[in-house]
Amino acid sequence: MTLDWSVVWDNRWRLIAGAEMTVILTATTMALALPGGLLLALLRLSHVRLVRSSTTGFVEFFRATPLILQIYWIFYVLPAAFDIRLSEFVTALLGLSLNVSSFNSETFRAGILSIRPGQWNAALALGMTKPQVLRKIILPQATLRVLPALASTWVSLFKDTSLVSIIAVADLSYVSLKIRSETYRVLEVLTAMGALYCLMGYPQAKLVDWMHRRFKVVE
Amino acid sequence: MDIDISPLIENWQFILTGLGFTLALSALSIALGAAIGLVGGVLRTYGGKLLDSAIGLYVDVVRSIPVLAILVWTYFAFPLVIGESLTPFSGGVLALGVHLGAYITETIRAGLTSIRPGQMRAALALGMSRFEAIRTIILPQALIRMLPPLGSLIVIAVKDSAIASVIAVPELLRQSQVLAGKTFRPFEIYTAAMLIYFLICYPTARTIDRVYRRLGVLGAS
Numbered sequence: 433m434t435l436d437w438s439v440v441w442d443n444r445w446r447l448i449a450g451a452e453m454t455v456i457l458t459a460t461t462m463a464l465a466l467p468g469g470l471l472l473a474l475l476r477l478s479h480v481r482l483v484r485s486s487t488t489g490f491v492e493f494f495r496a497t498p499l500i501l502q503i504y505w506i507f508y509v510l511p512a513a514f515d516i517r518l519s520e521f522v523t524a525l526l527g528l529s530l531n532v533s534s535f536n537s538e539t540f541r542a543g544i545l546s547i548r549p550g551q552w553n554a555a556l557a558l559g560m561t562k563p564q565v566l567r568k569i570i571l572p573q574a575t576l577r578v579l580p581a582l583a584s585t586w587v588s589l590f591k592d593t594s595l596v597s598i599i600a601v602a603d604l605s606y607v608s609l610k611i612r613s614e615t616y617r618v619l620e621v622l623t624a625m626g627a628l629y630c631l632m633g634y635p636q637a638k639l640v641d642w643m644h645r646r647f648k649v650v651e
Numbered sequence: 652m653d654i655d656i657s658p659l660i661e662n663w664q665f666i667l668t669g670l671g672f673t674l675a676l677s678a679l680s681i682a683l684g685a686a687i688g689l690v691g692g693v694l695r696t697y698g699g700k701l702l703d704s705a706i707g708l709y710v711d712v713v714r715s716i717p718v719l720a721i722l723v724w725t726y727f728a729f730p731l732v733i734g735e736s737l738t739p740f741s742g743g744v745l746a747l748g749v750h751l752g753a754y755i756t757e758t759i760r761a762g763l764t765s766i767r768p769g770q771m772r773a774a775l776a777l778g779m780s781r782f783e784a785i786r787t788i789i790l791p792q793a794l795i796r797m798l799p800p801l802g803s804l805i806v807i808a809v810k811d812s813a814i815a816s817v818i819a820v821p822e823l824l825r826q827s828q829v830l831a832g833k834t835f836r837p838f839e840i841y842t843a844a845m846l847i848y849f850l851i852c853y854p855t856a857r858t859i860d861r862v863y864r865r866l867g868v869l870g871a872s
Contacts, residue, residue, distance in 0.1 A: 496806070496852035497845050498813035501824055505841045508831065513838035587715075594717035598817065605719055612727070622728040626720050633715030 439617040440624040450607030451628060457593040457603060461528040462586055468529060469536025474566075476541055487537075494534035500595045503527040507599045524596035532589050539581045543574035580644040587636050591629070604628060658834040659843055669826030670847060676743055676812045676822055681805060683748025688755025693785060695756060696763045706756065713753035718811050722746045726818040743815035743822075751808050758800045762793030795863075795870030802859030806852045813848070823847060 440447070475487040494502065506527050510516040518526065547570050555565040597606035608625035612618055659666065695706045713721070726742035737745070766789050774784035794801075816825035827844040831837040 492853060493849060496810075496856065497848045498810040498824070500813050500816070501827075501841065501845055501848065504824070504828070505845060508837040509841055512835075591715075591717035594719040595814065597719070605717070609723065619728040619731045622720075622724045626716050626724055629716045629720055630712055634711060637711060637715050 435620060436617060437620050437624075439611070439615050439620055443611050443615075443621075446607050446611065447604065447624070447628060450602060450604040451632065453601065453603040453607075454590070454593050454605075454632075457524060457528065457596065457601070458586070458590045460525060461532055461589060461593070464525070464529040465532035465536050465589075466582075468533030470540050472533055472537030473540035473544060476537065477544065491534045491537050494531050495538070499527065499531050499592055500598065502531055503595060503599060520596075520599050520601045523599060524593075524601045528589065528593065528596070531592075532585060535585050535588075536582065539578045539585065540574065542581075543578035544570055546577060547573055576647065580640065580647050583640045583643050587633065587640055590633060590636060594629075654839060655836060656839055658830065658836045659839055662830055662834075665826055665830060666823070666843070666847075669821060669823040672740070672820060672822040672826075673809070673812050673824075673851075676740065676747065676815060676820060677809045679744045680747035680751055680812065681808050683744060684751030684755050684804075684808065687748065687752025688759050691752065691756035692759025692763060693790070695760050697781065697785065710753045710756050713750055714757075718747070718750050718814050719817060721750050722814060722818055725749075739815070739818045739820045742818055743812070743820045747808065747811055747815065750811070751804065754804055754807075755801070758797050758804065759793065761800075762797035763789060765796060766792055792870050795866050798859060798863040798866065798870075802856060802863070805859070806856050809852055809855070810848070 472487055472491055475483055476491070478484050478487075503524065506518075507520075507523050510518065510523075551569055551573075552565060555569050556562070560568070593603055594605040597603055597609060600606060604625065608621055608628075612621040615621065691706050691709070694702045695710075696703075698706075722743065725746035726737060726739060729742075729745075730736045763785075770788060770792075771781075771784055774788050775781070779787075812822060813824040815822055816828065819825060823844055827840050831840045834840065
């Protein structure tokens with residue numbers, strides 16, 4: 433077996449562009465899924481039973497089905513059944529955001545519920561309104577506590593963006609698989625793809641481990 | 652929009668085959684992952700510095716690469732290294748198992764280190780060997796404590812098995828794609844597939860929660 437690594441170097445700009453798309457997808461999805469997750473978490477703590485149960489259903493459904501199928505569903509079913517046409521990039525963003533919002537909502541909910549109810553009582557006794565208590569007392573503490581969990585979700589999301597390559601969004605996976613089929617240098621290109629993901633993912637994973645140690649909840 | 656479920660009824664065997672492959676792929680990759688994780692977790696905790704850093708490298712590398720990349724590498728590139736081709740199914744089991752194994756290794760290690768070191772010392776003082784102490788005292792408690800994260804890993808394994816559709820394992824998602832292409836009824840078919848995955852994953856997660864609530868006390872110390 434002869435290896436020819438020049439194929440990786442020759443296509444470096446395409447690979448870098450793919451890696452850029454991966455980062456853009458991760459960052460944009462998270463920017464949408466943080467408010468999305470917080471909204472879902474608040475809806476799940478609502479006093480209206482119907483709101484609570486339908487949000488729970490939504491979240492559980494997205495958490496218990498494969499992301500790759502969710503992306504397919506949006507990509508094939510929306511145009512065919514509902515005549516909604518979205519670009520590949522928007523489809524990818526929609527699928528990833530709905531999925532990550534569901535996971536974030538569980539994180540936020542756990543964070544909000546982890547604050548002792550005495551704090552609610554104390555704040556209400558001081559004459560604050562419920563939204564005020566939430567905004568000024570509960571959320572700042574809860575957010576700090578769930579920071580490590582959100583960071584773990586970020587790393588999972590970074591890796592999960594590779595799934596959008598199946599609907600031809602030009603991320604690192606899609607570009608690599610394309611170069612592979614053009615050049616037939618399977619081993620070199622696929623190894624480079626793994627290495628590039630590792631190069632980007634490894635520092636993030638280490639940072640998350642550090643955050644878990646640093647922000648450990650001590651009560 | 653009109654809904655027509657006849658493609659589902661006419662092709663129920665085709666879908667059932669897919670479901671069978673999904674379950675087999677998940678079960679085998681969980682078995683492989685559990686074997687790797689058990690050995691890896693124990694060796695990382697008790698096997699000395701060298702093994703700890705070697706297994707740590709495996710864990711960190713696998714944790715920073717997407718499953719998709721591991722799957723395509725195992726199926727397309729790995730055969731070139733070993734000079735032997737893999738079937739999509741065995742490639743899928745291998746890739747998913749090695750991927751899951753890294754996460755199980757970390758989970759088991761966390762469980763083992765959470766057991767107070769006094770227990771190991773007490774067992775050794777009673778004349779047990781290290782291996783005996785791990786097998787009969789430390790590991791059982793650690794496994795019960797780690798039931799919730801291990802449970803979510805099982806659910807993740809079932810969901811990740813759908814990604815094996817990219818290397819043409821004829822599992823549920825792959826069969827659905829073929830069927831959707833043939834019948835032009837993507838709505839009915841993908842929705843049905845979604846429901847089937849939900850009916851596997853959601854009860855699994857709830858069952859593990861319930862088991863943990865019953866057994867959790869046994870892991871407390």
